[in-house]
Amino acid sequence: MRQVQTPPVPHAQGEPGPDRPEPPSRAARGAGQGLRRSDRRFGYWAIAPAVVLLLAITAFPLLYNLWDSFHHVDYLNPSTLGKFAGLGNYKALVTNNLFVPSLERTLGFTAVSVVVELVIGMALALALNQRFRGRGLVRAAVFIPWAVPTVVSGMLWKSMFDPQTGFVNYILTVLHLPLAHATWLDGTYTGWAAILIADAWRNTPFMAILLLAGLQVIPAELYEAARLDGASVWKAFRHVTLPMLKPALMVALIFRTLSSFLIFDVISAMTSGGPGTSTQALAYLNWQAIIQDSNFGFAAAISVALMIMTLIIAAGYLRIFRPDYTR
Amino acid sequence: MKYMSCKPTRRDRRRSTRRGVVFAAGTAAIVLTAGACGSSSAATPPASSQVPASAKQTIVFATDGLGSEGKATDAAVAAFEKANPNIHVQVLALSPTSNVALNQLDQRFISGSSTPDVIYLDVIRPVQFAQSGWLANLNKFHVPTSTFFPAQMATGEYKGGVYAVPWFINAEGVYYRTDLVKTPPKTPAQLVADARSLLATHPSLKEGFAFEGAEYEGAVTAFQSMGGNIASSTLSNINNSSNLATLTFMYDAIHKYHISPSAVTTWEESNVQNAWLSGQTPFALNWPYLFQLSEAAGSPVAGKTGWIPFPSATGKPQASLGGADLAINAKSTHQAAAWKFIQYLTSIPAQVTRAINAGDPPSVKAAYTAHLYSVAPYYRQEQAVYAAAVPRPITPVYSNISTDIQTMISSVLAGQESPAAALKSTAPQVAQLQATVR
Numbered sequence: 001m002r003q004v005q006t007p008p009v010p011h012a013q014g015e016p017g018p019d020r021p022e023p024p025s026r027a028a029r030g031a032g033q034g035l036r037r038s039d040r041r042f043g044y045w046a047i048a049p050a051v052v053l054l055l056a057i058t059a060f061p062l063l064y065n066l067w068d069s070f071h072h073v074d075y076l077n078p079s080t081l082g083k084f085a086g087l088g089n090y091k092a093l094v095t096n097n098l099f100v101p102s103l104e105r106t107l108g109f110t111a112v113s114v115v116v117e118l119v120i121g122m123a124l125a126l127a128l129n130q131r132f133r134g135r136g137l138v139r140a141a142v143f144i145p146w147a148v149p150t151v152v153s154g155m156l157w158k159s160m161f162d163p164q165t166g167f168v169n170y171i172l173t174v175l176h177l178p179l180a181h182a183t184w185l186d187g188t189y190t191g192w193a194a195i196l197i198a199d200a201w202r203n204t205p206f207m208a209i210l211l212l213a214g215l216q217v218i219p220a221e222l223y224e225a226a227r228l229d230g231a232s233v234w235k236a237f238r239h240v241t242l243p244m245l246k247p248a249l250m251v252a253l254i255f256r257t258l259s260s261f262l263i264f265d266v267i268s269a270m271t272s273g274g275p276g277t278s279t280q281a282l283a284y285l286n287w288q289a290i291i292q293d294s295n296f297g298f299a300a301a302i303s304v305a306l307m308i309m310t311l312i313i314a315a316g317y318l319r320i321f322r323p324d325y326t327r
Numbered sequence: 328m329k330y331m332s333c334k335p336t337r338r339d340r341r342r343s344t345r346r347g348v349v350f351a352a353g354t355a356a357i358v359l360t361a362g363a364c365g366s367s368s369a370a371t372p373p374a375s376s377q378v379p380a381s382a383k384q385t386i387v388f389a390t391d392g393l394g395s396e397g398k399a400t401d402a403a404v405a406a407f408e409k410a411n412p413n414i415h416v417q418v419l420a421l422s423p424t425s426n427v428a429l430n431q432l433d434q435r436f437i438s439g440s441s442t443p444d445v446i447y448l449d450v451i452r453p454v455q456f457a458q459s460g461w462l463a464n465l466n467k468f469h470v471p472t473s474t475f476f477p478a479q480m481a482t483g484e485y486k487g488g489v490y491a492v493p494w495f496i497n498a499e500g501v502y503y504r505t506d507l508v509k510t511p512p513k514t515p516a517q518l519v520a521d522a523r524s525l526l527a528t529h530p531s532l533k534e535g536f537a538f539e540g541a542e543y544e545g546a547v548t549a550f551q552s553m554g555g556n557i558a559s560s561t562l563s564n565i566n567n568s569s570n571l572a573t574l575t576f577m578y579d580a581i582h583k584y585h586i587s588p589s590a591v592t593t594w595e596e597s598n599v600q601n602a603w604l605s606g607q608t609p610f611a612l613n614w615p616y617l618f619q620l621s622e623a624a625g626s627p628v629a630g631k632t633g634w635i636p637f638p639s640a641t642g643k644p645q646a647s648l649g650g651a652d653l654a655i656n657a658k659s660t661h662q663a664a665a666w667k668f669i670q671y672l673t674s675i676p677a678q679v680t681r682a683i684n685a686g687d688p689p690s691v692k693a694a695y696t697a698h699l700y701s702v703a704p705y706y707r708q709e710q711a712v713y714a715a716a717v718p719r720p721i722t723p724v725y726s727n728i729s730t731d732i733q734t735m736i737s738s739v740l741a742g743q744e745s746p747a748a749a750l751k752s753t754a755p756q757v758a759q760l761q762a763t764v765r
Contacts, residue, residue: 075437075459076723077763163590164533183589186741274542275592276738291430292726294459 062307068300075294089301098277098285099302106281109192110260117200117256121207126241128208129215139212146205154269157198161185161270185271188278195279198266203259207252214248215241250321257317258310282306380663383413388668389435389443391421391428392685399685407671414664419443425544436461436656444659445668448652450482450718451544451725453491456654458723458764463655464488468666475673475690478716483652485721490654492669493690495681497614497649499552500712501638502621504609506631512638515553515576518610522586525609533607535586537599540577542737545595547729548647549612550736551719552637553577557732559720562761565732566754572640574739574746581740586610592740604628612637614649615712618705619686634708636715648716650690682706688713724760731756 035043069089072080093099128139145153160167161184172180184190218241226236242249264283267273273280273288286306289299378384392400397420404416419442421428432446436459448456456462466488472480475493483491501518503511507525512518522535538553539545551557553576556569580587590598596613603611604620606627611617621632636644653672655665671677678694681687683702688709689695700707720728735753738744744752 075433076455078458078460158593162593164588183592186589186592188743271593272542274734274737275741276542276734276743278738278741278743288730291426291433292730294433294455294726 065300065303068296069304071297073296073300074298075296085297089297090305092298093301093305096298098280099282099305101277102280102282102285105192105279106261106263106283109196109263109281110257113196113199113203113260113263114253114257116196117204117207118253120200121204121211121252124204124208125211125215128212143205143209145202146209148202150202150265151269153202154198154266157194157201157266158185158270161194186275188275191271191275191279195263195266195270198270199260199263202266203256207256210248210252210255211245214245214252218244246321250317254314254317257313261310261313262306376660377663378661380667381413382664384661384664385415385417386445386659386661386664386668387417387419387443388445388447389419389421389432390447391423392447393423396685396687399681399687402684403672403677403681406677407668410671411664411667414667416668421447425449432456439658441656441658441660444656444661444665446654446656447494448491448654450479450493450648450650450652451729453483453652453654454485454721455723455725457485457488457490461657462490463657463659463662464490465492465655465666474692476692476713476716478648478718479650479652479690482648482718482721483654485723491652492654492673494651494653494672495678495687496690496713496716497651497688498636498646498712498716499548499612499614499649500634500636500646500709500715501552502603502611502613502617503633503635504606504628504631505633507609508633511633511635513642514638514640516640518638519580519584519586522610523584526586529609531607532609534588534602535584535608536580536610536612537594537602537608538577538580538587538591538612539594539596539599540581540587540591540736540740541593541595542733543595544729544733546736547719547732548649550574550577550732551647551717552612552645554637554639554641554645557720558717559722562720562722562728563758564754565757566750570750571746574736574750577736578739578742578746582742592737615688615709616686618709619703622705632705634705634712636712644715645717646712646715648718650688722761723764727760728757731760 070085070087072083072085072088074080124142128135128142132138148156159165161169163169163181163183168184169180169182172178179190182190184194222240222244223236226240231239262283263281264287267279267281267284268287271279273284282302283306286299286302289295289302293299388404390400400418404418408414408416421431428449429452432448435443436456446456446462453462470489470492472484472489476496479493479496483489483493507529508521512521518536526532526535538549540549547557550573553573554569555573556567557565561567581589581591594602599611599613600617600620602608603613603617604626615634618632618634620626621628623629636646638644653669655662655669659665673691675689675691675694675696678689678691679696679699682689682694682699686703688706689699695706695710719725722728731753735744735749739746739749
């Protein structure tokens with residue numbers, strides 16, 4: 001039998017997982033029962049400010065946005081301002097010739113960028129999890145790009161891709177590689193490639209950090225056991241590392257997928273959605289509707305659509321990574 | 328407000344109603360605020376709430392400007408306060424990036440704020456803001472409209488009212504190297520021929536003609552300066568011969584004549600400025616601020632800089648009008664003092680001082696004085712460009728129209744669409760936007 005036995009999926013230290021129900025703690029059991037009435041009342045008052053604050057900064061904008069999306073809130077059209085629009089703004093999503101192409105581009109970019117970042121991030125995390133001299137230094141160095149603000153990295157890459165003075169074409173020329181004379185940001189595919197590189201450069205380290213954290217909690221004994229059972233490196237990765245990495249992988253994928261899906265700043269800094277509309281992503285369209293066109297109603301409909309899609313993506317991941325009870 | 332229930336929704340029977348009360352109270356407070364925000368309408372303060380100009384007061388002036396422009400503004404404010412000790416001017420600094428500044432102003436106006444009182448606006452904005460009901464009609468102050476360059480004055484007028492007053496003018500023209508180009512070109516074809524022969528004979532030149540072709544507002548002004556006809560009256564159909572010729576010229580400059588590098592499709596003004604100041608191009612399209620930099624000590628193009636409107640095939644050159652206007656917040660209660668401040672900023676001495684110290688060309692025609700020419704002789708040459716200035720379409724939906732035109736130019740320069748096809752597909756979009764204006 002070569003199959004390595006996998007223990008139940010562990011969770012970060014101290015956090016009870018949904019798959020491993022813990023007996024309710026004393027404090028949890030006590031809430032509402034063990035406490036005196038006045039204590040309970042005090043408790044509610046004590047959390048009230050936090051609840052109100054949370055509602056004010058999360059629920060309120062969300063609902064306000066929802067309200068906007070069903071109304072005419074176009075500041076260039078004050079006569080209809082605040083009037084009920086029904087599904088008009090949502091209808092415009094479909095009839096507007098920009099939304100659907102933007103959605104397709106955004107989905108395409110999200111899929112490619114997440115896969116690229118996952119593969120490189122995983123490789124980085126595995127490498128950084130090995131013992132070698134100067135590991136601390138290398139780890140720190142790898143994470144530097146992530147500390148650079150996105151807009152700054154966008155501007156940086158824009159100048160790197162400049163056809164006359166940029167580093168990218170220079171190095172391609174020196175190495176006699178194709179695309180040495182490309183005007184990267186002036187083509188649909190080269191533009192997206194440049195955006196992908198800039199985005200991956202900054203965000204792959206983030207993926208790597210999360211995966212590395214996941215790798216570090218895998219007990220070394222499991223690998224020893226796998227080795228004793230004669231598992232190859234690949235088999236050990238496939239049957240020990242990957243299953244044990246599931247929680248970290250889920251967090252990393254959800255984070256990265258959602259932020260790729262909502263990509264805005266790199267595009268704004270590098271291509272402004274051009275050439276034409278070929279690098280316009282959904283969040284960029286949303287920004288344009290608010291800032292340039294001051295049409296808050298339509299923009300709100302875009303935001304709501306974005307929100308629903310992000311919820312679907314997140315729910316999809318949660319389902320895929322649902323703990324497996326059958327084993 | 329159906330979307331938010333005030334009833335506690337949790338079905339847990341053990342929960343006390345008190346908890347529900349707290350939750351509902353918080354929720355209700357938030358919903359009420361939402362309702363209040365949603366129904367705010369534009370109401371002008373009654374005349375009785377206006378503070379007279381003679382009273383002691385503070386007005387807020389929203390303006391951008393870094394470096395020499397910011398310093399010139401501070402100096403002007405100090406001089407105004409000295410002459411009017413009862414009025415204190417507080418400067419609210421806006422972002423130097425036009426879009427961000429717009430966002431900052433939008434937020435204040437949408438919230439119905441009575442400040443800033445005086446607002447600096449790019450010439451493309453006043454009509455949009457006036458349409459939204461955010462600007463005070465200045466007719467009551469009897470604005471001396473004839474003292475300004477008419478093209479810029481038009482950017483502040485809307486539906487019979489004056490909503491903004493020109494502060495300083497700007498127009499985009501072609502810089503040329505007087506040491507390389509003996510007689511400035513009279514037609515686009517001549518410019519191409521000059522650029523090509525110079526590129527062939529001068530290895531130090533990297534390109535023949537630099538312009539900003541990135542997908543942003545600058546592409547529209549470049550397009551207009553090179554002959555594009557997008558006057559307000561053409562918006563119902565911008566598919567005209569001037570636009571076709573201009574788009575074709577821009578495309579050809581890159582892909583056929585090779586006088587402009589393909590990099591210009593990602594260039595903004597600052598990139599054009601760098602190309603010009605490094606002496607690598609004999610022709611460059613840019614705004615007047617570059618003249619002052621070109622003539623500065625240590626500049627490789629000092630004493631070799633000339634500036635003309637872009638040569639026209641039809642013999643009637645045009646230059647895209649830029650510049651800044653000043654407006655008053657419709658909800659300001661300090662309108663009299665605000666107007667006094669605007670009068671000061673547009674007075675001849677203040678205009679000349681700003682022109683000399685910050686390089687901002689006066690919007691008042693009479694400010695082009697012998698004194699100004701003696702200190703900054705290039706203003707003499709610049710006047711030819713201002714005389715050719717044409718405004719971008721004066722319409723409240725300009726932002727939206729500009730987005731479409733930017734997309735059109737960008738897809739043509741990238742070779743995604745032919746000039747004719749791009750014009751054909753963009754014209755109905757622009758017409759449709761313009762048709763929404765009531």
